[in-house]
Amino acid sequence: MKNRIKELRQNRKLSQNDIAKLLGVTRQAVSLYEQGKRQLNKNNIDTLAKYFNVSALYLQGYLIAECRWCGNKFVLTSDKDKDRYFYCPFCGRSPLTLKTK
Secondary structure, X not given: OXXXXXXXXXXXXXXXXXXXXXXXXXXXXHHHHHHOOOOOOHHHHHHHHXXXXXXXXXXXXXXXXXXXXXXXXXXXXXXXXXXXXXXXOOOOOOOEEEXXX
C-alpha cells in the first residue's frame, strides 16, 4: 500500500529536507519513506499526521469510510472494499462517504 507522504509534502510545496528536519532524519530516509522502501515508526507517523492535519491511517495510505447515517468510521484496506462495503457494516444503511483525511 502506498503512503501519502509525497503527495501531502508536494501539496504544501515542501522539500524532502523540510520533512527530514521535522522528523530528525536524513533526506534520504524521507525519500525511502515516500517510496515505501522504509517504514516510519509510530512516533514519526503521529508527527506527520499532526503536521499535515490528517489521520495516521490516511497518511499510511488507507481509505477511510464514514457512514452518513450512524457516523461510524472504518478502514477500507483495498479498492475492492469500496464495492464490498457499499452498505455500512454497523447500521446496514447506504451510502457511505469516503474520507480524504
